[in-house]
Amino acid sequence: MTEDVDLAAAVGFVEPRLSAEFPGLRLGWISAPAPRRASPRAVVNRLKDLSSRYRGGSVVAMRTQPIPSAYRTFFRQIGLDPDVSRIPIEQAAVLRLLHGQFRSSNLIDDALLLGLIETGVPIWALDADRVDPGGPGIRTSLSGDRLGTTELGDHLEPGRLVVADANCVHALLFDDVAPGHGVSSTTERIVLFSVGVDGVPSIHIEEALWVCIEALGGA
């Protein structure tokens, strides 16, 4: 599978105004073929092994660790309350405590989850057919912007932070992908993207994407 993957993660654009306000804000993305199989035993076992890393005490103390702390701080700085809209790694940890383990669902979701757990950096997957070849980036929404390209997507108020490409908005920052832009049964290729903030080293973003690619390759 890795022969169909461009080995270098690309750096997505960030609107200059946002870069000036948040120098650490960045987006990395990579394209890969969409797998057409269930999660292999190795991925399921890896999730099980990782489940044992997360206990009540470690989840409580998670917010004091550098990477979750960086995302929590950024959430506050963009008007989100991380105690209401949890940061992705805390959301995964809470679900782990509720379910007793990291639940395996399908290969792509499992790969995204693995990347998140291993690095603390969230990753999302888009249907590559919906993404402009220039790749996604981060900008503020403009008047008339809509989430996604289908009629299911809500209209966005101007000034919202979004993940978008030259053609359309794919998601609100740190939110779910727009309806119709996620991976479906007809998806041939996927675009994985990750968002880094101030306090998150770039190597973690690349590492998150590569853990994900490795899992998708049937590691």
Place this chain on the structure above:
Amino acid sequence: MRLLEQERSALQVPLPSPATVTEDAQRAARRTLRTQIAGLERQLAEAFVTAYAMGGLEHPIGYSEQPRLLDLGELEQVRDDLAERLRAARLRIAERADEHAANRLCLERMLLEPGKYRFVRISREDLGEPGCGAWQVRPRMGLIGMLMGWWQVKISSGCPLPRGRGLPRP
């Protein structure tokens, strides 16, 4: 002559327009507020972890928002809310610490003079300690001890075993 040249060259330096100055000042102010928010968030996280062992903090009431670039006023609001939450968290920690200290003192007195603290029960949780278990003043030898004034502090046997009650008998 030389001085005159210097003055002329100084006059040629373009001065920043008031609009640019205001914009730069506002950006610097926003950066300062973001730094303050980051510091408060770190302190609040530490307070949260400290308070967890003491019964935890109240969950903040909030509602879901969309990510956006906050202006100066909104950043100030976020900072002030965080500062207030941190103050409340520290107050709660201090109150709980005082309660634990008072309970610890009570336990020491119970151990010295159990007869003055009849049937008083102090759990590990009351002392801010993890795990199960409690100290309770009980009469020695039941009713006889009560009548004779023989009081003692008994320590419970700790947490229940994880094996449960077992299968019901057929």
